[in-house]
Amino acid sequence: MLLVPCPHCGPRNAADMRYVGESHRRPDPNAVTIEAWREHLYMQRNPAGLLRETWYCRAGCRRYFVLERDTATNQFVDSPTGVDKLGGKA
C-alpha cells in the first residue's frame, strides 16, 4: 500500500499505522474564538502536493510523528521532519 518511514521502526506498511491527518497548530482553547476553533477542527488544506501530516505507529513503537509527503505521488520527503512525543498535532 504505502511504506511509511517511521523514525523509530524504519519503513513500515501504512496498515501498521493510524493516519491522524494534516498537521495543524492547535489554537489555545482558552483564547480562541469558537469560529477559529471550528476552523481548526474541520477545515483541511487537502493539497495535491506536499503535505505535513501526523502518523501514529499503531503496531510498532506506538508513537506519533510528523512526515511530509507528496499526495499526488505518495513520495515521502526524505525522512521524518519532526517528532511530536506528546501526540498532539505539531
Place this chain on the structure above:
Amino acid sequence: MWRDVPLRTSYDVVIVGGGVHGLACAYYLATNHGITDVAVLDKGYLGGGGSGRNTAIVRSNYLTPEGVAFYDRSLALYNTMAVDLNINVMFSRRGHMTLAHTDSALRTMRWRAEVNKLQDIDSDVIGPDEVKRLAPSLDVSPGARYPILGALHHPPGGIVRHDAVVWGYARGADHRGVELHQKTEVLDILVEGGDGPDGKGPGGTVTGVRTSRGDISAPIVVNCTAGWATLISDMAGVALPISTRPLQAAVTEPVKVFLPTVVVSGSLHVYVSQTDRGELVFGASVDPFNTYNIRGSLEFTEELAGHVLELMPSISRMRLLRQWSGLCDMTPDYSPIMGFTPVDGFLCDVGWGTYGFKAGPVSGEQMAEAIATGRTPKLIEPFPLSRFAAGDLVGEKGAAAVGH
C-alpha cells in the same frame, strides 16, 4: 449521442465537472428552468471520474431525517429515469441488505428502520432466517467468525448502470441546447472584489473561468467535481473541510446468477452485488490516508477476499477480473456540501464521499433550482458550507459509509 461544438467565450452558467452531478444539473437547468446557455466542462471525458468508478448501488435508508428525505427523492428520480431520459439505465430494484454482526449494529439497524418508516421508506430489520431466504449463499450459522444476527432490509434499493445514467443526462442536456466540452481543463476561476489575494475569496464575485482552451466569462460557476473539489474551490478562494481519499473496488469473472440482492456489511467493510452479466462487484471502505493517487493495493484485495469469504464461503474458487479505484471527497459529517458559497456566483455540489452516485439526480435537480431561483431549496438546506463554521453538522456517519 451529443454535438461537438466550438467553445464560446461566454455562457450564463459554467459547470465544472462532466459527471452525473454536473450533467444532471445542466439537464435540469434546461428542462425545469429553461436555462440553456450552459457549458459543462470536463478535463477528461464525460463520466470518467466517480460516475464511472462507483459500485452503482442506490438506496435511501439513511440515518438522519435530512439524509433520508434527500436520498429518497433521488431514488424516485431513478425510478422514472429510463422513461424521462429515454435510455435503458438497467435499474434493477433488487433490494438492499445491510448485515448486523453485533448487538450494537442490530440496535443501529433498528434505529435506522424507525427513522426510515417515519418517512414512509420501505425499510425493516429482518432475522437470520429471512436473510438466508433472500440470499441463500450467505453463511448465517451462529458459529461464523462474524455471525449474521440480522439485517436492515430495504426493498426499494438496487443497482443502476452508471454509464447509461451519465449518457442519458448528457444527451438530454445536449438536446436542449447545453454544450458539453470534454478535454477542457479549468485552470483558474476568475473572481473580483474578494478579501483574499488577487481579489479572490469571501466577498468576491465570479466573473468566469480560465481553461486550457481559453477564458470564458460567466456570472455563475458551479463546482461539480469529485476528487478535485478542494483544488477547484481553492481557485475561487473558498476553503473546504474536505479530505480526498481513494476507494478501491473490484469485479469477478461472470457466473450464473446466485445473489439476488445487494449485500452490505459495515463491520467487514464490504458491499457486493451481482451484475446482470453475472459478475460480482465489490466495494470497500476508503483507503486509510489522504491521497490523490489512485494506485490499487494488495492489502485491498487480500482484505476484501477474506471478508467476502466470511460471508459467502462457497465462492472461494471465484477469480477477480480486475480492480480499480476512484477519489472520494470526505467531509467531517459524511454529508455533502451544496449550494452557495461566500463567493457570489460560485456554487458547490461537492463532498460526496462514497455516496455521490446515488445522489446524482436529486443533486442536479436541487442545484439547478438554486441557480435558477437564487435561493437554497428546502431539500439541500441541511448541507451548506456554512454549517461547519456554525457547528451545525449533520451526523450521517452511521449510515453513509462502511468501515467505522
